[in-house]
Amino acid sequence: MQLGVIGLGRMGQIVVERVVAAGHDVVAFDLDLEAVATAAETGAEPADDPVDLLDRLGAERRVWLMVPAGEAVDATLDELAPHLSSDDVVVDGGNSHFEASLRRAKRVEAAYLDCGTSGGPAGAELGFSLMIGGPAWAYEAMTPVFDAVATGPDGHERMGPSGAGHYVKMVHNGVEYALMQAYGEGFELLFRGRYDLDLESVARTWNNGAVIRSWLLELCEEAFGEEGSDLGDVADYVSGGSTGTWTVQEALEQEVPVPLIYQALAERFGSREDRFARRLANRLRYGFGRHEVARE
Numbered sequence: 001m002q003l004g005v006i007g008l009g010r011m012g013q014i015v016v017e018r019v020v021a022a023g024h025d026v027v028a029f030d031l032d033l034e035a036v037a038t039a040a041e042t043g044a045e046p047a048d049d050p051v052d053l054l055d056r057l058g059a060e061r062r063v064w065l066m067v068p069a070g071e072a073v074d075a076t077l078d079e080l081a082p083h084l085s086s087d088d089v090v091v092d093g094g095n096s097h098f099e100a101s102l103r104r105a106k107r108v109e110a111a112y113l114d115c116g117t118s119g120g121p122a123g124a125e126l127g128f129s130l131m132i133g134g135p136a137w138a139y140e141a142m143t144p145v146f147d148a149v150a151t152g153p154d155g156h157e158r159m160g161p162s163g164a165g166h167y168v169k170m171v172h173n174g175v176e177y178a179l180m181q182a183y184g185e186g187f188e189l190l191f192r193g194r195y196d197l198d199l200e201s202v203a204r205t206w207n208n209g210a211v212i213r214s215w216l217l218e219l220c221e222e223a224f225g226e227e228g229s230d231l232g233d234v235a236d237y238v239s240g241g242s243t244g245t246w247t248v249q250e251a252l253e254q255e256v257p258v259p260l261i262y263q264a265l266a267e268r269f270g271s272r273e274d275r276f277a278r279r280l281a282n283r284l285r286y287g288f289g290r291h292e293v294a295r296e
Contacts, residue, residue, distance in 0.1 A: 001144050002027070004053045004063040005044070006076055007094075008035035010290065011117065012066035014124045015093065015149055016044050022148035027056045050079040061088040061110075062142060069094045077108060084110040089138045093117045093130075097246055098167040101133065105162035111138035112162060116169020119151075120289040122215075127151035131172070133164030167250075174247030174261040179216055180284050181264035184277030187220065191229065191276055200224035219287030223280065231279045235294040238268045238281045 001024050005016050008030035019026050020043040028039035029047040036046045047053035054061055061084070067076055073096060080090070088110035092101060094117075101114035116131035117123075130150045132139055139146075139158040150156040159168045190197050203221035207213045227234055244265040251258040271278045285291040 001025070001062065002058050003145055004028070004047070004057050004061065005039070005066065006030070006050055006053060006063065007066035007068075007072075008032065008039050009066065010121060011093070011123070013038060013042070014121070014128075015064055015066055017042050017124060018127065019145055019148050020044060022144075024145065024148065027053050029053045050076060051083055054080065054083050059087070060141075062091075062145065063089070064091045064093055064145070066093045069096045069100075073100075073104070077104060081108050084108055086110065089113060089141055091115050091132075091142065092166075095169065095173075095243060096166050098133075098163040098165075098170060101166045102163040105134065111135045113138055113142065114163060114165040116165045116172065118169065118172060122288070123149075127155055130156035131165045131168040132156060132158050133160055133166065133168075134158070134162050170243050170246050170250070173243035174258065174265075176216075177244045177247075177264035177268070178260040179214070180281045181260070181267055181277065183216060183220055183284070184275075184280040187280055188276040197229065198224075199229040215288070216284060219284050220280065222287055223283040227283060231276070231283060233295045234279045234283050235296045236274045236276075236279045236282070237271045237294040238278045238285070239291070239294065240285065241265060241268050244268070 003019055003024055004027045005012055006029050008028055016026050016028055016039045026044040027047050028036060028044040029050060030036050040046045045056060047056055065073060065076055067073055073092060086109050090108060090110050091113045093115045105112035111134060113132055113134035117128050119128040127150050130146055136158060146156040147153055159165050187199055190199060190202060200221055203217055203224060207217045248262050248265055267278060282294055286293045
């Protein structure tokens with residue numbers, strides 16, 4: 001099938017690469033001409049602007065947006081909306097708020113799929129986990145592309161109607177906050193405790209058969225291996241916080257207690273004092289998302 005991809009940053013390029021590798025045709029656009037050139041080297045057909053991208057697609061147009069959440073999504077839709085029909089499908093693969101996705105689904109004539117995307121740059125090799133909301137027919141129409149971008153058929157699912165995909169991804173990120181906080185606190189106790197420990201070895205041992213093994217624990221091993229058990233000059237500062245804030249706000253509205261997620265969010269906001277746990281969380285964000293590491 002044919003897919004248009006708008007937004008060719010780190011994650012957008014991975015979408016292009018995996019869809020092309022699966023044998024599909026891709027038309028690609030980004031405001032950054034170098035990013036468009038990179039996509040073209042992968043095998044995508046370059047477009048001059050979003051409308052030109054639509055013109056290069058077939059009668060039933062399938063478009064994947066991988067632009068930053070917020071104003072960039074709305075600006076792109078403003079360009080696309082007058083040219084879309086009810087037979088078209090638009091996928092928002094960014095970290096949009098689920099209520100914004102509900103609003104956008106109503107404003108465009110095309111079927112709008114909100115697609116929570118998890119996996120970071122590792123998705124280039126392994127594929128992503130995709131949590132999708134929107135019309136069932138549109139999800140089914142996009143299944144060949146979702147199979148290509150995800151880890152496979154088990155790596156994506158329609159979670160429900162519009163908003164459900166980004167809602168599930170929002171909670172996913174809240175859980176991610178709490179898991180990183182738990183690993184950070186445990187390793188801080190080991191670091192400041194009564195034994196002189198090689199934390200890389202601890203992480204490696206735990207990740208081979210222990211109950212708490214995980215990809216995040218693999219990233220702990222990577223962090224200690226590259227930075228040392230004391231994390232070197234990694235700063236005690238953890239950026240981000242929007243999706244965690246949304247999760248806590250939704251929990252308050254639904255009157256669901258989420259003390260671990262709230263505490264992890266509070267630790268991010270309070271990262272003005274030196275805390276080993278936050279320094280590890282800072283480095284872990286590089287591991288799974290290649291986010292910049294703040295250093296002292």
